[in-house]
Amino acid sequence: MSGPLLSARGVTKRFGGRVACRDVSFDLWPGEVLGVVGESGSGKTTLLNCLAGRMTPDAGSVAYDTAAGPVDVHGLSEARRRLLTRTEWGFVSQDAREGLRMGASAGANIGERLMAIGERHYGEIRRTAADWLGRVEIDLDRLDDRPTAFSGGMRQRLQIARNLVSRPRLVFMDEPTGGLDVSVQARILDLLRGLVENLQLSVVLVTHDLGVARLLTHRLMVMQGGQVVEDGLTDQVLDDPQHAYTQMLVASILPA
Amino acid sequence: MPDTSLPDTSLRDSAYNYAYLDEQTKRMIRRAILKAVAVPGYQVPFGGREMPLPYGWGTGGIQVTAAIIGRDDTLKVIDQGADDTTNAVSIRRFFARVADVATTTRTEDATVIQTRHRVPETPLSDGQILVFQVPIPEPLRMLEPRETETRTLHALREYGVMQVSLYESIARHGRIAKTYNYPVLVNGRYIMSPSPIPKFDNPKLDRSPALQLYGAGREKRIYAVPPHTPVKSLDFDDHPFEIETWSECCALCGSRDSFLDEMIVDDAGKRLFVCSDTDYCERRR
Numbered sequence: 001m002s003g004p005l006l007s008a009r010g011v012t013k014r015f016g017g018r019v020a021c022r023d024v025s026f027d028l029w030p031g032e033v034l035g036v037v038g039e040s041g042s043g044k045t046t047l048l049n050c051l052a053g054r055m056t057p058d059a060g061s062v063a064y065d066t067a068a069g070p071v072d073v074h075g076l077s078e079a080r081r082r083l084l085t086r087t088e089w090g091f092v093s094q095d096a097r098e099g100l101r102m103g104a105s106a107g108a109n110i111g112e113r114l115m116a117i118g119e120r121h122y123g124e125i126r127r128t129a130a131d132w133l134g135r136v137e138i139d140l141d142r143l144d145d146r147p148t149a150f151s152g153g154m155r156q157r158l159q160i161a162r163n164l165v166s167r168p169r170l171v172f173m174d175e176p177t178g179g180l181d182v183s184v185q186a187r188i189l190d191l192l193r194g195l196v197e198n199l200q201l202s203v204v205l206v207t208h209d210l211g212v213a214r215l216l217t218h219r220l221m222v223m224q225g226g227q228v229v230e231d232g233l234t235d236q237v238l239d240d241p242q243h244a245y246t247q248m249l250v251a252s253i254l255p256a
Numbered sequence: 257m258p259d260t261s262l263p264d265t266s267l268r269d270s271a272y273n274y275a276y277l278d279e280q281t282k283r284m285i286r287r288a289i290l291k292a293v294a295v296p297g298y299q300v301p302f303g304g305r306e307m308p309l310p311y312g313w314g315t316g317g318i319q320v321t322a323a324i325i326g327r328d329d330t331l332k333v334i335d336q337g338a339d340d341t342t343n344a345v346s347i348r349r350f351f352a353r354v355a356d357v358a359t360t361t362r363t364e365d366a367t368v369i370q371t372r373h374r375v376p377e378t379p380l381s382d383g384q385i386l387v388f389q390v391p392i393p394e395p396l397r398m399l400e401p402r403e404t405e406t407r408t409l410h411a412l413r414e415y416g417v418m419q420v421s422l423y424e425s426i427a428r429h430g431r432i433a434k435t436y437n438y439p440v441l442v443n444g445r446y447i448m449s450p451s452p453i454p455k456f457d458n459p460k461l462d463r464s465p466a467l468q469l470y471g472a473g474r475e476k477r478i479y480a481v482p483p484h485t486p487v488k489s490l491d492f493d494d495h496p497f498e499i500e501t502w503s504e505c506c507a508l509c510g511s512r513d514s515f516l517d518e519m520i521v522d523d524a525g526k527r528l529f530v531c532s533d534t535d536y537c538e539r540r541r
Contacts, residue, residue: 116416
């Protein structure tokens with residue numbers, strides 16, 4: 001078996017005197033879904049941005065095993081890193097407006113990655129876009145509508161399609177279901193679970209919702225004050241929390 | 257057509273430096289031009305000066321022309337193809353006065369042609385220089401408002417977003433509906449905005465024997481296409497680039513292969529198509 005897909009070693013990021021994330025190390029294996037949970041302000045999103053090359057950590061390194069061989073994410077040239085992020089990686093933001101091109105139609109949004117890597121056949125791009133729209137359960141007659149005309153849940157699904165069209169191996173997700181109502185959340189989670197399984201995706205998922213973590217992730221890291229206080233298999237962490245903070249977190253879920 | 261330059265301009269106005277700009281400025285602009293020619297399609301920033309005409313009237317083109325013009329040159333200035341419109345006449349007179357150059361309306365006699373929004377119909381030849389007046393030099397500007405980001409996109413050759421805009425056009429109109437300022441790929445490297453010339457003129461840019469210089473005064477950018485450089489209009493494999501066609505011919509000269517302007521000539525809405533290139537049209541009659 002090959003090595004880990006993504007491995008972080010001692011990732012630290014400071015904003016002035018404030019430490020947003022301190023000495024985080026882990027390995028992500030191919031096909032694995034890793035959850036990062038913690039309360040707001042615990043450094044989850046900063047960690048995700050450092051992993052995805054959107055921020056440069058002050059210390060530590062992130063290594064990624066590309067199809068062609070392992071690379072140091074932050075040692076890459078900007079050109080190669082950007083190429084990586086639009087081919088082998090995906091990034092699903094909490095706010096769909098950040099991840100989508102709001103002025104372009106749904107079809108163009110899905111097709112953008114294809115065009116960026118050189119696809120120049122309009123009919124072909126459109127067919128692929130329609131196919132992906134179907135996979136994320138959006139009606140085909142919305143293909144030429146702009147995301148501004150979409151509901152929050154549809155935008156989020158469109159964003160997922162836009163990222164997955166290039167068949168990435170690793171997807172970063174920042175609260176993909178945050179701010180959506182419960183029934184829409186459930187549908188998206190269902191969809192994500194299916195896609196992750198079918199496409200053999202590896203995922204780093206940031207969420208504050210332990211229910212989402214339980215449903216989607218294989219392994220869990222619990223963060224508090226920028227540090228990982230506990231990690232392990234999801235069921236193990238949630239059923240038998242060891243750290244006081246995790247215990248508090250688990251105990252604070254409202255009974256359904 | 258009679259030459260519209262001032263009758264008393266055989267002598268240069270000595271109150272101004274030759275060609276209006278001071279020598280240091282001309283040197284700076286020439287350096288920018290050299291760089292632009294060395295990297296076809298790349299937008300070179302330059303320190304644009306105040307010119308005695310408003311932005312949008314050709315301040316970029318006029319600075320480029322001032323930097324390259326010499327006493328032996330013959331200047332032609334066109335505005336939307338016409339030699340006799342206000343803008344063209346005033347710029348021609350300006351250079352006759354401050355640079356003591358001969359002016360002409362005949363395309364083949366000119367050594368420098370400053371143009372707003374057209375390429376002459378008469379084929380250009382070796383040694384001629386075409387100076388374009390450019391309002392918005394950045395082809396990605398309407399798609400990406402951040403300058404830092406557009407520079408990065410050019411540097412890394414990430415032109416997917418340009419293709420997205422063409423995709424949108426087909427999805428909305430069934431064809432690529434852009435008719436002017438149609439984006440081109442220069443020498444297989446940089447995407448360039450060919451200033452708002454009609455796409456009818458795009459094929460004339462490709463491997464043209466004339467040097468093309470583009471000056472944007474407000475945005476302070478100069479870019480260039482050296483002679484015989486490939487210039488490709490962007491398109492899709494199944495929606496290839498096409499130029500405009502007309503069912504009519506020119507009402508004055510009968511031309512079927514020049515760019516035609518549509519004019520409404522009476523209150524009943526009677527319409528007429530005439531060549532936009534006045535020099536070409538008049539000499540065919």
